[in-house]
Amino acid sequence: MYVYTDFDKLFVKQRAAQFRDQLERNLAGTLGDDEFRPLRLQNGWYIQRHAPMLRVAVPYGELNSVQLRALAKISREYDRDYGHFTTRQNLQYNWIPLERSADVMDALAAVNMHGIQTSGNCIRNITSDCFAGIAPDEWVDPRPYCEIMRQWSTLHPEFAFLPRKFKIAVTGATEDRAAIGWHDIGLQLLKNAAGEIGFKVLVGGGMGRTPVVGSVAAEFLPWQQILVFIEAIVRVYNRYGRRDNIYKARIKILVKAEGQKFFDAVQAEFKNILERDEAGSAHIVTQAEFDRVSRSFVRPAGVETNASWADQPAVAADTKGETTLAYKRWLERNVHGHQLKGYRAVTLSLKRPGQPPGDATGEQMDQAADLADTFSHGELRVSHDQNLVLPWVRVPDLPALYEAARASGYATPNIGFLTDMIACPGGDFCALANARSIPIAEAITERFDDLDELYDIGDIDLHISGCINSCGHHHSGHIGILGVDKDGKEWYQVSLGGTDGSAISGGPVAGKVIGPSFAADEVPDVIESVIATYRGQRAANERFIDTVKRVGLDPFKAAANAVRQSTAHAA
DSSP: OOOOOHHHHHHHHHHHHHHHHHHHHHHHTSSOHHHHHHHHHTTTEEEOSSSEEEEEEOGGGEEEHHHHHHHHHHHHHTSSSEEEEOTTSEEEESOOOGGGHHHHHHHHHTTTOOOTTSSSSSBOOOEEOTTTTTOTTBSSOOHHHHHHHHHHHTTOGGGSSOSSOBOEEEEOBSSOSSOGGGSSEEEEEEEOTTSOEEEEEEEOOBOTTSOBOOEEEEEEEEGGGHHHHHHHHHHHHHHHSOOSOGGGOSHHHHHHHHTHHHHHHHHHHHHHHHHTGGGSOSOOOOHHHHHHHHTTSSOOTTOOSSOGGGGSOSSOOOTTSSOOHHHHHHHHHHEEOOSSTTEEEEEEOOOOTTSOTTEEEHHHHHHHHHHHHHHSTTEEEEOTTSOEEEEEEEGGGHHHHHHHHHHTTOOOOOTTSTTSOEEOOGGGTOTTOSSOSHHHHHHHHHHTOOHHHHHHHOOOOEEEESSTTOTTOGGGSSEEEEEEEETTEEEEEEEEOOBSSOGGGTSOBOOEEOSSOEEGGGHHHHHHHHHHHHHHHOOTTOOHHHHHHHHOSHHHHHHHHHHHHHHHHHO
16 A cells, blocks of 8 residues: 655645635635635535535555545544445545534544545546456556546646546456546556557546447557656646536546547647757656665565465365355455465445445444454455445455454345345435435345345346436446436336446447336336346346347346336326
8 A cells, every 4th residue: 555655644634624624714704605615626625415525535446444434434523424436436424514524634644534526527546456456357556647647636726626526447457447438538558569568548438428448549559758758638628618617527438539639739739848848847757766666566574485385275165164155156256366375355244224325334334344454454445336446455364354354234235136236326416416316226135135046147237327418428338227207207118239348348339228218116027027038038147238138138128127117007
């Protein structure tokens, strides 16, 4: 993990102190709400449907047990005893009174955390692969590059008030676990035949009203020039992006409208920055700077690389002396490969019956911190799929970890299944939402609560958004559910065939809507009917997404519409 320097610590504490001054002036009436709004937004504070919402940055998904316990304490002392982990590796609180917000900022700064640029029209929290630095399919560890980008972009004066929010995701592996094609800038680290490191750069991806997959702006950019290239992209966007229409303000609209002219402008700006670099003003990443940052991303003290136990098989007897079916399933679904022999990464599922996807209570956060201390050298990751990951688990410790995780409700072996769904908070909290997401997620979880059935169904990405802003990434779900407003009532569109960037699924694709929108009480029946159609149409060992691609949408449309007709007939 990145280790904060004295400068970093002072910077975050001064930012918290600055926010306290701004808040006090706002509460006293000497700083108007219109003036205060952009200031609180760039510190992560929204005004939501019922109360302020704070979004805390977890840069590229890494945090430690001390930080997680601090987040748990904040949830108990300032919120309603829970937090919500998001698809962009942040944590959100939904009930903190604004007058107490400065105290929360101080509590975060004490453990080197903050909400800086988690909202507002600026470069947001840099996200990455939750298995960065440990994934067997990784070419290059993206974390040092993410940290360099984070430091460069934080409070960048030129990019503090962009036409709209701006999101960057980075991966360095064969499998895209960061959904880079769906971001304003998506970066994939590569190695060429000579062993040189560079970036494939995608620009203009995004969801919302107009789902667009990013276009290639550079096939192989030398890593030293990445900040300059990002600067060129954002400058062109800042100069020409729409500011007259919030719905057309994202960079994807500019890229789509201008086409090659956009990419020519980026290349011209990139060339100009490099040519004007006589005084060394261009942000070329030096080897010395890279080495300074990289020194933080080393294996934790105590990680063994040639231990006598390294050859022990992962499938071992559990603590009761037998390998149970539940334990075998947990090994299969929640335990992942590792670069180091004798180690595994383990997903702690945040998808529990009776609890919204991605939510964790203060006690559950403390329990996850305990598991990290005991089994993972105090380190955790937040995944794009709204789960937690322990990155440094010894194979011999898997049985004990399983028992401890099961005791705290973290061992549900459903990773990658239908109930391991992504969902935004929806209309229960968000002022922008057209419909609630949480009751739909809960109803589907209850409908598919049989693990045997889930294993028979196999891998399915189900994503739920409460509005077209797509915080639940419904466009990229194998099954996507979107809340819509219909005459003041909550209805839901269902889409099929989306993917978030997985190589095995053929890269990022936006799903297509099947049929008209459905009432809330129809949605579980629609999903069940879609799944039944898949089970009737699939070939041997064929995944849901592959069946959809092979047979097309018509059989699924017919199944979904049959639910509507049945409901209408019953009425």
